[in-house]
Amino acid sequence: MNEKIVSILKTFDKSDIKNFKKFLDSPFFSVGRDLRKYYDCIIKYHPEFEIDKEKFLKKYFGKLDDEEGKQSKILRAVNSDFSKALDEYITVISMKSMNFYSNYLLIAGYSQRGLDEFGENKAEEVLSMVENADAGFIQRLQSILLKDLYRNFKSATNKNQEIYNVVESQSEDLLAFLFNFSSHMLNSLDVNSIIYNIQRNTEQLSLLMNNINFDVFLENLRTDYPNYKRIKLDIILLCALLKNKKFEHLYLKLNEVYMDTFDSLNTWSKMNYFTFVLNYYTLNLSEEIIPLKFEFIKFGLSQGLFPSGETKYVQVSSYKIFMLAGLHANDTEWTEKYIEEYLEKINPDIKNNMRLYSYAYLNHYKREYLESINFISEFKFENEVFTYDMKLMQLKNYYELAKDSGSYLESLNYSIDAFAHFLKENKKVSESYKIVGREFIAGLKLLIKARLSPINKDEKTDLDYSMEKFISETKNLWLISKMKELL
Secondary structure (H helix, E strand, C coil): CCHHHHHHHHCCCHHHHHHHHHHHHCCCCCCCCCCHHHHHHHHHHCCCCCCCHHHHHHHHHCCCCCCCCHHHHHHHHHHHHHHHHHHHHHHHHHHHHCHHHHHHHHHHHHHHCCCHHHHHHHHHHHHHHHHCCCCCHHHHHHHHHHHHHHHHHHHHCCCHHHHHHHHHHHHHHHHHHHHHHHHHHHHHHHHHHHHECCCCCCCHHHHHHHCCCHHHHHHHCCCCCCCHHHHHHHHHHHHHHCCCHHHCCCHHHHHHHHHHHHHHCCHHHHHHHHHHHHHHHHHCCCCCHHHHHHHHHHHHHHCCCCCCCCCCCCCHHHHHHHHHHHHHCCCHHHHHHHHHHHHHHCCHHHHHHHHHHHHHHHHHHCCCHHHHHHHHHHCCCCCHHHHHHHHHHHHHHHHHHHHHCHHHHHHHHHHHHHHHHHHHHCCCECHHHHHHHHHHHHHHHHHHHHHHCCCCHHHHHHHHHHHHHHHHHCCCHHHHHHHHHHC
16 A cells, blocks of 8 residues: 555544544545545554555455556555645644644735735734744744734834834844754754764855854843843854854853753743753763763753653654663663653654663663663664664673673674674764774773783783773773773
8 A cells, every 4th residue: 555645544543534534525625536435445444554455456446456457557546646635634734733824824815915904913913922932943933024024014004113113023033043043053963963974065154153253242232132141042052062262161151051041941942952951961971971961861851841842752862862861870770760751752663672772771781781682682773873872782791791701702702893894884874983983892802802811911011001091092981981990
């Protein structure tokens, strides 16, 4: 059966099943082929949709396909029309659920028809709603555009004396949007370029922002300005992302400014800025940062900031960061509770793989290394980043086991070769990940030689020197801790 149709219908709840039938019954929306019979046939397979094509053909047409495949050809045409109807239904339902967008289109319609008083009144009502709503980037930008219509209505209804206030408000919104969205984009570029092997062909946004005198801007920004704290937070965030020399060490102030601004932010903004601060902690992991990051994450969870509510499922990258924070802080009890609660909020298509991933990590930190290996053995190596993590975890498990039993040394060496091959052959893994991975292998080989191989006194002296040098150059806390055990 058509994969797109099945995927969409799997998301249907009881309300959707009834409403889509009404949608197909409506001659306004359903133009052309009558799709009601097809819908009645296919919806009976809800929710699993395990459909045998021949049985479906017999059920829909009353007979099997003929020698020329006539019924199959007709079914392909019906599938095409039905797919379009599903898209239209999703569009209509989305519009009904998104009050701002529905109202924006209504106001634009008033403008096109010259209904200026109606448009002005409705624009005032909607803009008032936006001021008090948890609005995301797109809605904020849409409100800037809505004020263009609002300004036109003021002009058309002879209220020119009020236009200045609208334009001033619009310029303030644009400024806040520019700083906030720029930091969001720069942060995303930075994080993704580190994780994935992405060739960045332009630095235009960085160039623009680096040439704005933010220090002068902050000096002259009125402290009584309505959005002063938020603008200050945006500037600090931007300067930190751009590594602006005039604003050195501002990341250290980022958490402090965020907390100071927290109560003035709506839920969406709280989550957005929370992500920025968390990314700093994630990219600057050290022994001193670990407890700060863990406390910050627990604060975010206590405030209900995860997930943000804009998406149906929890993002696996955020889920991973939160889980690892608990493990790095050696709080396996908290982490186990976290896994149990938040696995239920993962997309069902990847939920089981994330369960295997989570318990592979958890069991390693609980020193149940064979259990960890068992979870890794069932893990599907699909996503490059999570595959990287699991292969690294496999090495750590075998090293710990080999410390107590030499029988695991062969498995450890085999896993090292497999990981090295993965780093060499996988083109999607970023160069920074490959560098860190090769460094890990080099450090692990030093550990194996020092801990698991027979060495004389002179060799031990040389190894101790090599490990001390390695510790001074690496940021890998696991390797540092294991080498310190031997020194």
